[in-house]
Amino acid sequence: MFIGNAAAQVNAIKSGQALVEFRGFSPPQRDDVVRTLGSGATVQESGWLCNNTVVFNSRHRPFDDARFRKALSLAIDRWGGSTALSQIAFVGPVGGLLRPEGPFATPQAELEKLAGYGRDIAAARAEAKKLLAEAGVPEGFEFNLLNRNVEMPYRYVAVFLIDQWRQIGLKVNHVVKETGPYLADERAGNFDAAVDFNCDFYDDPDLQLVKFLSVELPNGSVNGLNYGGYIDRTLDRLYDEQSRTEDAARRITVVRQFEKRLLDEKVWQIYVLWWKRIIPHSTKLHGYKVGPSHYLEDLQDVWISE
Known part of the structure; x- marks a missing residue:
């Protein structure tokens, strides 16, 4: 049925x-x-091998500036959001690139060191405002957040994000489209930022991390899952290294390096909350x-x- x-x-x-x-x-x-x-x-x-992410269009200013992207992540109170949203939607677990409670999950002590994952939201938002000023982004800067017309949990996550970014002085318009036009806009780069998702059938970095590789891969092929339009050869190298190593401990170390590069240093894309x-x-x-x-x-x- x-x-x-x-x-x-x-x-x-x-x-x-x-x-x-x-x-x-x-x-x-x-x-x-x-x-x-x-x-x-x-x-x-x-737990669920699904989450909502936000992809930033690095072809658009100021989304081409890592300071602006990092400010957007710092503004999000993931811990408070987890408590509130888990009462009304099937989101909740706070985690990094790999599923919380899964075999590659980031330990909480390490997770809280990443941008946007600390417990002191007031300090994080103060840092976010400082980064906005450094990037030349004025108070009241306005941009569009593309979203898919799936209520659960996309709408809930988007409303949460818009409120979080409002608290650092940004104005965000929620642009909701049917799945077909939504995906077409992501693939064509017709967006500023977009609520996206990452779902898989198995816990493995080879699956979960491929979405974040460069849009143009070193072998000349195109990564059709990267809607942000960026090229990051460090991420490409780290991905290959973790995939090829036969040392389990080394693999986890490299995955943590990949995670820090993506979520804390370059902030090409961000995770919001995992699903349950x-x-x-x-x-x-x-x-x-x-x-x-x-x-x-x-x-x-x-x-x-x-």
Whole structure:
């Protein structure tokens, strides 16, 4: 059964027309299902190999200035946002380039050293305002934030970002488009900044990091996942090194270097919050175990009772 509308998906579970929805529901949607089904509902939750990112168009000024990009990251209270947004949307975990609680997750002590991940938001925003002044960005500077017309969680994340950037004196217009035109604009570079996403089926840096390589790779091919238009040969080199090494500890070290280069030094793109899978389903569904990917579901042992 294919249902695109979120409210209709919830109603299908509540009415018994469907037993499960495999992508994930928000906390309020979960609670709605549980209130209706009572003991007939089971809830499974898991980390998710998905997150929302923001890509900056380095072809547009002042997004070509690392100071401006870093200021935008510093302005975001990820820890406070996690607490608030996790009550209403399926986002929440604060993390770096690799999934929190996954095998390559950045330890919290290291994470908090990156721009925009510290706990002192007042100090971070003071630094952000200083960087804006150094970059020549005036108070009230206005730009557009491109977004996809998917409410959960894209709209929630965008509204959060717009409020965060308002607090350092920036005015952001929310430009929402259907998925086709949204992706076309990203690929053509017709945006200032865009709410983007990074989802995969397996925890591995080769998969999660390829999106952030140079738009023109050293071998002459084009990285169609890089909408920012930048070239960074340091990132390209670090990616190749972590992919080729057979030393697990060395690989993690290089991945941390890649992460610092991307999120703290150049800030070509940023992570906002990771997603959390919340799967309320009928107790008539047996043998299902939620995992971190909605792309790859193991259903061979799933069965349904009357």
